[in-house]
Amino acid sequence: MKEENKPFNDVIDHFNKIEGNAANAFNKETVKGLPKPIKYIGYFFAGFLSISILLIFILNLLH
Incomplete structure (x- = not known):
C-alpha cells in the first residue's frame, strides 16, 4: 500500500x-490505464459540461 x-x-x-x-x-x-477511446469520451463530456456552464452563465448575463 x-x-x-x-x-x-x-x-x-x-x-x-x-x-x-x-x-x-x-x-x-x-x-x-484506460483505453484511448474511453479517455477521449471522458474528455469530451468534461469539456462539453464546462463549455455549457460557461455559455449559460454568459448568456444569462447578456439577457
Missing part, C-alpha cells in the same frame, strides 16, 4: 477493506 493511501486508524482500514473507498478511485494512474 502506498504511503499516501495508508489509513490513519483501524475503522478507516476496515471501511476500505469491506465497503471500498471511492474517494481514491479517480487519480492520474487509473486514467492513464
Whole structure:
C-alpha cells in the first residue's frame, strides 16, 4: 500500500477493506490505464459540461 493511501486508524482500514473507498478511485494512474477511446469520451463530456456552464452563465448575463 502506498504511503499516501495508508489509513490513519483501524475503522478507516476496515471501511476500505469491506465497503471500498471511492474517494481514491479517480487519480492520474487509473486514467492513464484506460483505453484511448474511453479517455477521449471522458474528455469530451468534461469539456462539453464546462463549455455549457460557461455559455449559460454568459448568456444569462447578456439577457
